């Protein structure tokens with residue numbers, strides 16, 4: 744049975760493997776080695792894993808800045824896709840964000856991964872008329 748829970752130290756290798764599989768060409772600053780430690784310092788309850796028999800099969804990271812909630816690193820191992828694990832991860836992150844007072848959740852999709860918008864549509868998300876910008880600091 745798959746359980747969704749907050750990340751524990753023992754999950755590191757499983758999360759790292761899930762991210763390498765799901766986001767093979769991601770920016771180095773998003774790698775597990777650096778981003779998990781930073782997340783644990785800031786809001787450990789918003790880094791979630793889906794575990795099946797103690798093996799990490801999915802991840803999600805949420806953030807809340809007091810104004811908006813954000814979703815990052817939504818990933819399910821290829822071996823476990825299509826069984827609603829991704830949906831359950833998003834729903835648990837939403838519940839945790841709502842409990843913090845968050846009323847609006849945003850996320851970004853890389854243009855070369857645009858088809859995944861259908862996954863988020865199935866969970867009630869809509870494409871908004873915005874230009875997304877960012878800067879490494």
Ligand SMILES: CC(C)(COP(=O)(O)OP(=O)(O)OC[C@H]1O[C@@H](n2cnc3c(N)ncnc32)[C@H](O)[C@@H]1OP(=O)(O)O)[C@@H](O)C(=O)NCCC(=O)NCCS
Pocket residue numbers: 765766816817818819820823824825826827828829830831851852853856858859860861862863865
């Ligand atoms: C996106 C992802 C997390 C979905 O996980 P999952 O557990 O397979 O998703 P679910 O089983 O909960 O799927 C829910 C619905 O979304 C659809 N869906 C899932 N992944 C999809 C994708 N990549 N593209 C389009 N639709 C998708 C499913 O068909 C399903 O629709 P249905 O209910 O009509 O059958 C998984 O495909 C993944 O890890 N992809 C690689 C990483 C990634 O792209 N993450 C998102 C970054 S923005």
